[in-house]
Amino acid sequence: MESSLHQVWESAVGNPFVPTVGKGSQFLVGFSLLTIGLLLTGLFGLNRTVVNVPVIGIPASLAIAFGAVYMICAVGVYV
Amino acid sequence: MRPLAIASAVLSFASTALCAEKSNLTTPLTSKLILPSTFKPVQNFQNANLVHIISLEKGYPKESINVVIENIASTAQDEYFLPFTSQQMATIGALEVKDRKNPDGALFQVEAVEFDPESDTQFYRISLPTPLAPKAQQTLGITFSYLSALTPLPATIAQADKQYLVYTFSAYCQSAYVTLKQKTEVKFPSVVVPEYTIIPGTKGEAESPQKQGSKFTYGSFGEVPAGAVEPVKVRYEFTKPLIHVSELERDIEVSHWGGNVAFEERYTMTNRAANLSKQFSRVEWASAQYYNPPTTAVRELKFPLKVGSLDPYFTDVIGNVSTSRFRSNKREANLEIKPRYPVFGGWNYPFRVGWNADLKKYLRKLKTGEGYVLNVPFLEGPKQPEGMEYEHITLRVILPEGAENVQYSTTVPLVSASTSLHRTFMDTTGRTALTLTAINIVDDLRDRELIVTYDYPFLAGFRKPIVIFISTLSLFAAAWGIGSLDVKIKSKRS
Numbered sequence: 001m002e003s004s005l006h007q008v009w010e011s012a013v014g015n016p017f018v019p020t021v022g023k024g025s026q027f028l029v030g031f032s033l034l035t036i037g038l039l040l041t042g043l044f045g046l047n048r049t050v051v052n053v054p055v056i057g058i059p060a061s062l063a064i065a066f067g068a069v070y071m072i073c074a075v076g077v078y079v
Numbered sequence: 080m081r082p083l084a085i086a087s088a089v090l091s092f093a094s095t096a097l098c099a100e101k102s103n104l105t106t107p108l109t110s111k112l113i114l115p116s117t118f119k120p121v122q123n124f125q126n127a128n129l130v131h132i133i134s135l136e137k138g139y140p141k142e143s144i145n146v147v148i149e150n151i152a153s154t155a156q157d158e159y160f161l162p163f164t165s166q167q168m169a170t171i172g173a174l175e176v177k178d179r180k181n182p183d184g185a186l187f188q189v190e191a192v193e194f195d196p197e198s199d200t201q202f203y204r205i206s207l208p209t210p211l212a213p214k215a216q217q218t219l220g221i222t223f224s225y226l227s228a229l230t231p232l233p234a235t236i237a238q239a240d241k242q243y244l245v246y247t248f249s250a251y252c253q254s255a256y257v258t259l260k261q262k263t264e265v266k267f268p269s270v271v272v273p274e275y276t277i278i279p280g281t282k283g284e285a286e287s288p289q290k291q292g293s294k295f296t297y298g299s300f301g302e303v304p305a306g307a308v309e310p311v312k313v314r315y316e317f318t319k320p321l322i323h324v325s326e327l328e329r330d331i332e333v334s335h336w337g338g339n340v341a342f343e344e345r346y347t348m349t350n351r352a353a354n355l356s357k358q359f360s361r362v363e364w365a366s367a368q369y370y371n372p373p374t375t376a377v378r379e380l381k382f383p384l385k386v387g388s389l390d391p392y393f394t395d396v397i398g399n400v401s402t403s404r405f406r407s408n409k410r411e412a413n414l415e416i417k418p419r420y421p422v423f424g425g426w427n428y429p430f431r432v433g434w435n436a437d438l439k440k441y442l443r444k445l446k447t448g449e450g451y452v453l454n455v456p457f458l459e460g461p462k463q464p465e466g467m468e469y470e471h472i473t474l475r476v477i478l479p480e481g482a483e484n485v486q487y488s489t490t491v492p493l494v495s496a497s498t499s500l501h502r503t504f505m506d507t508t509g510r511t512a513l514t515l516t517a518i519n520i521v522d523d524l525r526d527r528e529l530i531v532t533y534d535y536p537f538l539a540g541f542r543k544p545i546v547i548f549i550s551t552l553s554l555f556a557a558a559w560g561i562g563s564l565d566v567k568i569k570s571k572r573s
Contacts, residue, residue, distance in 0.1 A: 003488035005530040009454050012443035017451065019338030019438065026337070037551075044555060048562045057555035065548035069336055072505065076390075078334035078341055078435075079505045079543060 027074035033067030036060075118194035120160035120202065120255040122305070123152040127216060129261035131252040135313075136268045137466030138321040138351075139521055140228050140246055144221040145179055148211070148256075155210035160192070160255045161203045161221065162306065168201045170226045172468070172519025173492065176205050179218040186490065187219075200306070202255065224521045226468045229321060231353035231424065232314060238363055238423075242353050242375045243273065244317045250278055250287065250297040250309040257305055262298030269293055271316035278309060318373040319465035320422070321351035327469050331455050332477040333438065335540060340441050342388075342459070343433035350377055352424035364421060376421035377428070380461035382414040384434060391434040395419060400430070449534050453478075457491045457515075457529040460522060469520040475512050476531055477501050481539025482511040489529040493517050505543055 021029050040060035044052055072079055127147040134141040150156050163171060168191070176187040188206040211217055229244045236242060250263050270293050278287040278297060288295035297311065326347040333340050352375035367374075384391075386409065393403045393416045402417035414432065422428045443452050457474065460467060478485065485498055495516040500509030513531060 003490050003528065003530055005452070005486065005488040005532060006528070008445070008532055009443065009452050009530050012445050012452050015444050015446065016439040017335070017338075017442040017444050019335065021338075023338055023437065041555075044558070048559050050559060053552075053555050053559050057552050061548045061551035061555065062544075064551045065544040068547050069505075069544050073334070073337035073339070077504055078332065078337035078339040 021070060026070045030067050030069075030071030030074050033063045034071060035067075037064035037067055118192075120162075121152075122256060123150060123156045124148050124159060124256045125151050126254055126256055126258040126261070129252055129254070129258050131261065131263040132266070133246075133248060133263065134266045135229075135244075135246060135315065135317075136266055137521075138229070138317075138319065139224050139226060139466055139468045140248075141224045141521070141523070142222070142248075144252055145218065146221070146252075146254075147216050147218050149216045150211045150213050153213055155212050157207040157210040159205040159207065159219070161205060162200050162253050162255050163203065165199050165201055167225060170228060170519060172224050172226055173521055173524055174203060174221070174223040175492075176219055176221045179220040182220070224468070224519075224523070226470060226519050226521070227323065227351065229317075229351075231321075231351075234353055235356040236353045236375070236424075237356055238360060239367060239372065239374075240353075241316055241318045241373075242424075243314050244321075245312060245314045247310060247312045250276075250311045251300065251303050251307045253306075253308075254303075255305055258303045259301070261300055261303065262296055263311075265295040265297070265313065267293045267295070267313075267315045268319075269316055272313060273316075274312070274314040276311040276313070278311070318375060319352075320375055320377045320424075322377060322461075322463060322465065322467045323349045323351045324460070324467060324469045325349060325471065327460065327472045329458070329472065329474045330477060331475070333442065333453060333479060335438070335479050335535065336543070338438045340436050340438050340455070341433065342436070343431060344460070345431045346429065346460075348377075348422070348428050348430070350375070350422045350424050350426055350428075352376075354425040355423050359423065374421070376423045377418060378421055379415060379417050380463065382416070382432065382459065382461050384412040384414055384459065385436065385440070385456070386410065386412050387440060388412040388414075388434045388436050391432065393430065393432050395428070395430040445532070449536050450484075451533055451535055453531040453533075455529050455531075456525070457489050457517075457527045458520065458522070458525050460525060462522070462525065467522040469522075470518065472517045472520055474515045474517070474529070475501070476515075476529070478511045478513065478531070478533055479535055479540070480506055480508060480510045480542055482533040482535045484534040485511060485513050485531065486533070487513060487515070487529065487531045489515070489527060491517055491520065491524055491527050491529070505546075507542060507546055 037060050040056050040063065044056040044060065069079065127149045129144065129146040132143045148159060174189055176189055178184050187208060190204050192202040192204045207217065229246055231242055232245045252258065252261055252263060275288065275295065280286040282301070284300070287297040324346055328345040330343045331340060389407065391405050391414050393400050397419070400416070400419055404415045406413045414434070416432065418428050418430065441453055441455055445452060458472070487496070493515055497514050499512050499514060501512035502509040
């Protein structure tokens with residue numbers, strides 16, 4: 001007695017979903033990325049030029065974006 | 080003063096109207112097949128042999144009918160009808176039919192039939208997977224349970240008294256066809272059965288019931304016409320709670336970023352056991368705990384969770400309830416909770432429990448495309464020796480934001496399914512939520528699997544960081560833009 005999608009589940013055996021960053025290292029990754037983002041933001045604050053918006057802004061924003069997602073997961077709100 | 084009185088009268092009428100509307104919600108939600116009001120099952124079958132087993136060992140009656148059906152028509156037939164009273168129709172749950180000779184085979188399709196809502200006899204239509212040839216026989220195994228069917232008598236007892244339950248059924252199994260030979264077996268939880276109906280023997284048959292320990296047998300009976308009823312009432316000891324969950328809301332939230340699946344269950348629980356005849360005595364209760372006597376109160380609920388479950392919580396309307404224990408190791412993950420107070424007959428206890436688990440045990444990636452398949456238990460409620468019944472279950476599977484093409488399958492009978500959006504932390508459009516509703520489910524269906532497949536495009540997974548990225552970058556641009564504005568009061572010339 002099996003449900004109709006049981007075969008689909010069985011066919012995907014050996015292919016479990018593994019997240020890029022495991023639960024144990026979410027805090028470390030999130031914290032490091034957020035720190036990098038904060039430092040880069042400080043650097044931008046020292047020299048606010050139009051060139052620095054993409055040169056520093058893009059890496060800082062990327063670090064803050066992924067850092068925030070992992071930090072929120074690390075504190076238990078699994079987004 | 081007068082307008083106030085009129086206003087209050089209007090309000091009270093409105094509230095009664097609202098209440099009436101609300102009470103209508105308790106009517107069963109099952110989908111029905113409408114047939115003409117003159118419908119009557121055609122006498123295409125006869126029951127060559129029928130064994131009706133009624134198990135009263137749990138807090139709800141569980142019945143199984145094993146019947147050898149024979150096609151007496153001249154053509155092949157594939158529709159067998161099973162009659163129930165309208166009261167039974169409203170409380171019947173977990174009706175399943177399979178071939179007794181092939182227990183691992185698929186369940187037969189079963190559908191409620193409506194032909195005349197006023198009639199007391201309603202039918203379920205069982206569709207045989209292959210039509211039965213004339214004069215051929217097939218053995219059906221039909222199982223079902225009734226909810227809220229056991230009533231305590233006396234209805235009120237003292238705190239330490241024994242409880243007796245009454246159950247009424249028919250010694251002749253309900254059937255829309257002639258039955259040539261049948262018997263009804265009743266399994267009691269103990270040998271203490273102070274009252275039961277005696278059916279005198281006729282035509283050389285012995286008097287019923289025949290007793291064998293805690294098992295009573297009515298019959299066997301000879302040829303019985305269709306629709307024949309022989310009411311039997313039994314009263315037996317059952318000093319255990321009758322746990323009734325009027326509403327269970329179960330949420331399963333999948334997070335790809337966190338690699339986590341979060342479960343939360345919100346119970347509205349009632350004990351249907353005999354009410355207390357006197358005020359509850361805490362002293363008597365505490366002193367009785369030393370010798371642990373059988374009681375009608377719910378003392379403890381045990382949730383055997385899947386191995387690897389973690390971070391459990393147990394709260395009620397007041398807040399965290401500290402009387403819980405979680406044993407987790409490589410072999411088991413048992414959550415044992417004690418309600419804030421012993422839940423006696425007629426008392427309610429709403430509470431919620433929740434826990435997390437690693438996603439990799441529940442989710443697999445399909446080899447083709449961006450598809451994923453999720454396998455979770457449909458029901459993971461407490462496993463109690465006295466059993467539990469669920470009147471209404473709403474299961475919500477909350478998938479990641481942007482999941483599409485959601486499909487599901489389960490062997491639990493459902494009454495409705497829908498897909499909607501659920502908005503919560505850091506969502507922009509909202510997460511895809513699959514809501515499944517089931518009614519009249521008993522804990523026998525615990526651990527039935529629910530399989531959900533969905534597509535989760537690669538870019539949809541990056542929606543959250545992209546949103547934060549764009550907002551942070553625009554903050555940088557704004558900082559530069561605002562910083563370069565010339566807001567000096569001094570004139571430019573000097």
